[in-house]
Amino acid sequence: MRQGWRWFGPQAPVTLDEVRQTGATNIVSSLHQVPIGRAWTEAEVRERQALIETTPPGRSSLTWSVVESIPIPDAVKRNGGRAKAEIESWIASLEAVAACGIPIVCYNFMPVVDWTRTELDYVIDTGSTAMRFDHEKFAAFDLFVLQRAGAEQQYSEADRSRAAEVFKAMGEDEIADITRNITSALPGSTTEPLTIPQFREKLAAYEGIDAAKLRQHLIEFLEAVTPAAEARGVKLTLHPDDPPRSLFGLPRIASTADDYAALFDAVPSEANGMCYCTGSLGVRADNDLPAIARRFASRIHFAHLRATKREGDGRSFHESAHLEGDVDMVAVLKELVAEDSRRAADQTIVFRSDHGHRMLDDLNKTVTPGYPAIGRLRGLAELRGILYALGAQPN
Numbered sequence: 001m002r003q004g005w006r007w008f009g010p011q012a013p014v015t016l017d018e019v020r021q022t023g024a025t026n027i028v029s030s031l032h033q034v035p036i037g038r039a040w041t042e043a044e045v046r047e048r049q050a051l052i053e054t055t056p057p058g059r060s061s062l063t064w065s066v067v068e069s070i071p072i073p074d075a076v077k078r079n080g081g082r083a084k085a086e087i088e089s090w091i092a093s094l095e096a097v098a099a100c101g102i103p104i105v106c107y108n109f110m111p112v113v114d115w116t117r118t119e120l121d122y123v124i125d126t127g128s129t130a131m132r133f134d135h136e137k138f139a140a141f142d143l144f145v146l147q148r149a150g151a152e153q154q155y156s157e158a159d160r161s162r163a164a165e166v167f168k169a170m171g172e173d174e175i176a177d178i179t180r181n182i183t184s185a186l187p188g189s190t191t192e193p194l195t196i197p198q199f200r201e202k203l204a205a206y207e208g209i210d211a212a213k214l215r216q217h218l219i220e221f222l223e224a225v226t227p228a229a230e231a232r233g234v235k236l237t238l239h240p241d242d243p244p245r246s247l248f249g250l251p252r253i254a255s256t257a258d259d260y261a262a263l264f265d266a267v268p269s270e271a272n273g274m275c276y277c278t279g280s281l282g283v284r285a286d287n288d289l290p291a292i293a294r295r296f297a298s299r300i301h302f303a304h305l306r307a308t309k310r311e312g313d314g315r316s317f318h319e320s321a322h323l324e325g326d327v328d329m330v331a332v333l334k335e336l337v338a339e340d341s342r343r344a345a346d347q348t349i350v351f352r353s354d355h356g357h358r359m360l361d362d363l364n365k366t367v368t369p370g371y372p373a374i375g376r377l378r379g380l381a382e383l384r385g386i387l388y389a390l391g392a393q394p395n
Helices: 016-022 042-053 074-082 084-099 135-145 157-169 172-183 196-204 211-231 257-266 278-282 289-295 329-340 360-364 373-389
Strands: 002-006 026-029 063-068 104-107 119-123 129-133 235-238 272-277 300-305 307-310 317-320 350-353
Touching: 002 063, 002 373, 016 373, 026 042, 026 350, 042 063, 042 084, 074 084, 074 211, 084 211, 104 300, 119 172, 135 157, 135 172, 172 196, 211 235, 211 257, 235 300, 257 272, 257 289, 272 278, 278 289, 278 300, 278 307, 289 329, 300 329, 329 373, 350 373, 360 373
Parallel strands: 002 026, 002 350, 026 063, 063 104, 104 235, 235 272, 272 300, 300 350
Antiparallel strands: 119 129, 129 317, 307 317
16 A cells, blocks of 8 residues: 655645655645636646655655645536536646556545634644534524524534534634634535535535436536546545535435446446545444445545544544544554555555644644644554554555
8 A cells, every 4th residue: 555645736835845844755735726616737737746756865766646726616516517617727737647657536426615623723622723514503604694694494403502512602813713614624624615605606506406316417517527537547435425424404315325337337337436535434434444344345445534423412523533533444454455455566565644633843833634644654554554454554
């Protein structure tokens, strides 16, 4: 298995030389500066690739192995195959990536909001901070800040009552924080920052789009782009919904094993693959992570390895340390190593320690939310230890 590290580009707080110090060898990056929907050019991809892969004297080399992500425009999610211009632009970006020899593209199909958290610096018992999704605070935002039409019908009376209490206790700063955390794109998101009026407008545009229709739109997208990926030797990897359930009444269609099975049955090409994210899938107690890895082993080309801890209400959760929480990481890695051992060297799974606690010196530094250096380094070291114990040689 290949050790990856998500790098947000030359302005990122973590430098490439610091990435080398973690032991990671494969870079996961994207052209975040390109507006969503505009086709990437080969020149732009090569410029980023040269930055990553030009090795200073005496330094270990890095390889850009995964693009995470080429954003899918909202029009595709709402209109499926009818969004022809947007799909053609996406294919052009894919072709630029393929021309540079980058073999894996990660993407998601979450409507309006990407990965969502209510808190970015939740203090845990070690004094480190973690990202958290608090269901009660989320409901308070939905009902009393966003004031989404029809929201009341989607919460129980007990939920509404508790959300009202939570909202009443919120100060202006806390309301501003949760609004920013939910409506502003978090790092690596494939959605754009929104004002409250824009947010309401985006939600209204999905009226009448249920899970079946959204899934059909994804299938139409895959039917259009997968032949291009297959012809160029690129693997497409769909990231799970985060969290893996409906938010704001919107459908989510990459949350369970059955969701992925439906997509693989509809578009059986081996280029149609999975980003196996243990943190996202692990939020649901009914997702058996080792079984999912075993069932879809040949479809897994990229893995996000992290753990989440479900809280008492079963709907709130926070990011735990990589070997804690609700993910049996040893069992997961046994499945991934078994699959990896069957593959050619250039087809092995790229994994990265996803998210991480803000800890030690990073508590006093400007860091990218979810992506501090030290917390991710701790996670990578722990994952690497499991791999060595299993007899695998990560590279």
